[in-house]
Amino acid sequence: MLPQCGLSTQGRAVSVCALLGVLLYAAVVQAACGCFGCLSGAPCALRTGPPEDDTLIDFGGRDAELGGGIAAFRILNRWGRTASHGATTPGSPVTLTWGFAPDGTTLPSEPQDDGTTRNDPSDLISFLDNQVGNPASDPLIGDLTDRSWFPIVKRAYDRWSELSGITFEYEPNDDGVPISGSTSSTRWGVRGVRADMRLSGHFIDGQSGSNTLAYNWFPSGGDMVIDTSNTSFYSNSFADNRRLRNVLMHELGHGLGFRHLESDNSSQLMEPFISVAFDGPQIDDILAAHRNYGDVHEKNGGNNAFATAKHAGDFADGDTWAIGTDGATNVVLETMTDFISIDDDSDVDYFRFTVDQPSLVDISLQQVGRTYNEGPQNGEQSPLDTSMLSELQIALQELTGGIGVLTHATGASESPTTRAIRQIELEPGKDYYVRVTGTQNNVQLYRLDLAVTAVPEPTTLAVLGLAPLACLSRRRAA
Ligand SMILES: [Ca+2]
Ligand SMILES: [Ca+2]
Ligand SMILES: [Ca+2]
Ligand SMILES: [Ca+2]
Ligand SMILES: [Zn+2]
Ligand SMILES: [Zn+2]
Numbered sequence: 001m002l003p004q005c006g007l008s009t010q011g012r013a014v015s016v017c018a019l020l021g022v023l024l025y026a027a028v029v030q031a032a033c034g035c036f037g038c039l040s041g042a043p044c045a046l047r048t049g050p051p052e053d054d055t056l057i058d059f060g061g062r063d064a065e066l067g068g069g070i071a072a073f074r075i076l077n078r079w080g081r082t083a084s085h086g087a088t089t090p091g092s093p094v095t096l097t098w099g100f101a102p103d104g105t106t107l108p109s110e111p112q113d114d115g116t117t118r119n120d121p122s123d124l125i126s127f128l129d130n131q132v133g134n135p136a137s138d139p140l141i142g143d144l145t146d147r148s149w150f151p152i153v154k155r156a157y158d159r160w161s162e163l164s165g166i167t168f169e170y171e172p173n174d175d176g177v178p179i180s181g182s183t184s185s186t187r188w189g190v191r192g193v194r195a196d197m198r199l200s201g202h203f204i205d206g207q208s209g210s211n212t213l214a215y216n217w218f219p220s221g222g223d224m225v226i227d228t229s230n231t232s233f234y235s236n237s238f239a240d241n242r243r244l245r246n247v248l249m250h251e252l253g254h255g256l257g258f259r260h261l262e263s264d265n266s267s268q269l270m271e272p273f274i275s276v277a278f279d280g281p282q283i284d285d286i287l288a289a290h291r292n293y294g295d296v297h298e299k300n301g302g303n304n305a306f307a308t309a310k311h312a313g314d315f316a317d318g319d320t321w322a323i324g325t326d327g328a329t330n331v332v333l334e335t336m337t338d339f340i341s342i343d344d345d346s347d348v349d350y351f352r353f354t355v356d357q358p359s360l361v362d363i364s365l366q367q368v369g370r371t372y373n374e375g376p377q378n379g380e381q382s383p384l385d386t387s388m389l390s391e392l393q394i395a396l397q398e399l400t401g402g403i404g405v406l407t408h409a410t411g412a413s414e415s416p417t418t419r420a421i422r423q424i425e426l427e428p429g430k431d432y433y434v435r436v437t438g439t440q441n442n443v444q445l446y447r448l449d450l451a452v453t454a455v456p457e458p459t460t461l462a463v464l465g466l467a468p469l470a471c472l473s474r475r476r477a478a
Contacts, residue, residue, distance in 0.1 A: 073288035073443075074259040074270065074376060079219045082196050083171070083189030090292060091343040093165030093299045096222070098157055099174050099195035100125060100144060106178035107225055110204050122179070124201030127228040128153070131235040132244060145170070152241045153199070156248035159280045162337050165294030166256065171195035182221030189222075197255050201226035207233065213274060216251035224251045242276045249280050258288045264381060266372035267331075279334040283386060283445075284374060286332065290341040291443040297340060297349065306399055309350035309433055316356045317454035323351070324447035327368035341445045342392055342438035349436040351448065355426050358455040363434055364420040365394045365411060366447045387417045390440035394448075396421050397433045408432075425455060 080087035084095040101122050109119040125144065129135055133149035144150055157168035174194045177186040189196030204227035205211050213233065214226040226234075226247070234244050246269065253270050260272045261284060267275055268284040281289065294302070301308045313321050326336040342349060355361070369386025394411035408426075411419030426432055438444055 073284060073291055074261045075288055075292055076257050076259050077219050078257045078292045079196070079222070081188070081220070083191050084169075084196075091165075091290075091294045091298070091347055093167065093294050093302070095167040095169060096197055097169050097171035097189050097191070097195040098197045098199065099171035101174050101179055101194075101198045101200040101223075102176050105174075105176050105200055106180075107200055107202050108180065110202075112205065118203050120202040122200040122202055123228055124199060124226055127201055127226075127231075127234075131228075131231050132241065143172070145172070152244060153248060155240075156245050156252060156280075159245075159249060159334065160252055160256070160289065162296065163281055163286055163339060164289035164296060165298040166289065167299060174198060179223045179225065182217045182219075187217070187221045187223070196220075197222040197224065197252070199224050199226070201228040203227065203229045205229075207231065213247050214251050216254040218254055219257050222255040224248075224255065226251075238276065239279065242279055243274070246274060246276060246278075246280065250274075253281070253285060253288075256289065257292055258285070260377040261374050262377055262379070262381060263372050263374045266374075268374075272377055278331055280332070282332045283327075283329070283369065284372070284384075286339055287341070287369075287386060287389075287443050287445065290339070290343050290445075294343050294347070295340045296337075298343075298347075303350050304348045306350060306352075306433060309352040312351040312353040312434070312450060314354045314356065315359070315450070315452040317359070317452065319450075319452045321353075321450045322447060324368065324445065327445040327447055328370070330370065339445060340448075341443050342390060342436060343443045345390070345438050345441045347438060351434040351436075351450075353432055353434075353450065354430065355428055355432075355452055357428055359426050359428075359452050360423050360455060361396070361426055361432075362420065362422050362449075362451040363394060363396060363411070363424075364414070364418060364449045365392055365436060366449075367392055367417040368445050368447050386445065389442040390438040390444035392419065392444055392446055393437050393439065394419050394421060395435045396424060397435055398430055399433070426452075 078090060079094045079096060082094055083097050088094060101124070103121070103123050103125045105122040107120070107122055109117040111117050128149045129138060129140055129147065132152065133147050138147050154170065157170075160166050161168045171189065171191070171194065173192050177194065179198060179200050181187065186194070200223065201214075202225065204215075204225065207227075207230045211230070212227055213230055214224060216222070216224045236243050250269050258270050261268060261270055263271065263284070266282070266284070267278055268282045269278075269280060270285050270288070297303050297310055303310045312323070313319065315321070324338060324340040326332070326338040327340070329336060340349065367387045369389070371383050371385040373381040374384050375381035396408040398406040398408060400406050409421045409424050411421050414420050434448065434450070436446065436448065
């Protein structure tokens with residue numbers, strides 16, 4: 001009976017169904033929270049976990065370039081020019097290459113607690129061979145992509161790629177020039193010569209007490225130095241080598257332009273201390289990536305115009321469709337990929353669909369996100385409501401003769417975070433477009449739902465008119 005209740009627009013039946021929705025949502029949150037506890041082997045509490053959680057990942061990236069910065073999500077700067085293209089604007093996708101500096105590459109000197117410095121050349125590849133891979137069975141010469149550890153490392157880059165407008169590509173070549181920060185002319189990647197973001201490693205500060213695991217230069221340096229003396233940490237294969245992968249993904253975050261944040265009531269990847277209670281970028285991290293490089297749908301020509309609208313579907317009676325279904329999650333699991341946003345006040349997201357017969361469409365747009373405390377490292381934290389970062393708008397449009405726009409309807413506000421267009425009659429043989437835009441110059445995750453029903457025949461209408469009454473009477477009887 002739920003679908004019939006959904007068609008009713010007033011009365012108790014709807015409010016009962018709405019309450020059911022809330023209960024279902026709560027159940028989902030509980031389930032995610034339970035998984036979170038299982039994964040960390042700890043109760044459902046934040047900031048708990050194995051002793052390694054005391055290990056500082058780094059001091060927040062190295063050698064910040066002077067730059068405007070974007071006042072949200074601790075974004076320092078972003079990649080403009082890369083090995084693959086010229087400068088792009090905030091919110092635009094980028095292609096970045098990554099690769100390995102050969103062992104023996106000169107790295108920066110590392111100050112030690114006793115006042116001395118160490119200046120070891122890179123030994124990352126032999127470190128990965130011996131501590132992460134299977135030295136007994138791996139071919140320890142030749143192409144690095146054949147090593148058993150290669151997919152573990154690659155997975156860190158691929159995860160950022162599938163969550164945002166960033167496209168990471170492996171660059172197999174490296175000319176071995178010293179890794180020296182974000183001012184040298186060799187910081188730039190060059191196709192066929194070296195990657196935009198090079199991986200290296202050597203002794204930084206050992207592995208006892210609170211110590212550094214790795215560091216990474218902000219754009220446009222982007223290179224990483226891993227502490228290869230942290231052998232017990234990195235050789236731990238728990239959860240598909242999550243320690244190594246979370247450090248890589250955290251450092252990549254600096255390499256994408258993100259500084260540390262701290263949150264005393266949520267867990268985010270860009271916090272300064274390592275946690276293995278979650279896997280990869282969390283909501284604040286995803287928001288930062290979208291703000292800087294757009295969501296995944298901005299790639300390959302994007303969705304800012306009718307011509308490149310994302311095809312939602314060709315709908316028949318009873319069809320429903322949704323996008324952005326993971327945005328409301330409490331903990332981002334590695335299996336989740338469905339995050340979409342408006343990344344500023346110029347981003348436009350278009351979706352195209354058709355109907356196969358005269359139909360009624362319901363479109364609802366929900367700003368998704370939760371509230372958590374956040375602030376700069378060692379700074380004051382305050383609550384951030386990520387469902388209210390920008391007020392989003394929707395419109396249902398139609399192209400007439402490929403030029404003009406016929407706007408059928410704009411969204412009506414149903415709650416502070418929801419806009420909807422309901423019961424609009426559409427015809428077959430036309431392309432319809434849903435347009436999503438943002439009012440504020442900020443990033444906002446959203447979920448968009450479409451539901452299509454055939455225009456009821458007169459006889460069907462009569463039956464539907466009675467349905468809510470039948471539903472109510474049954475409920476009273478129960
Ligand atoms: Ca570089
Ligand atoms: Ca260390
Ligand atoms: Ca977008
Ligand atoms: Ca867009
Ligand atoms: Zn019902
Ligand atoms: Zn860091």
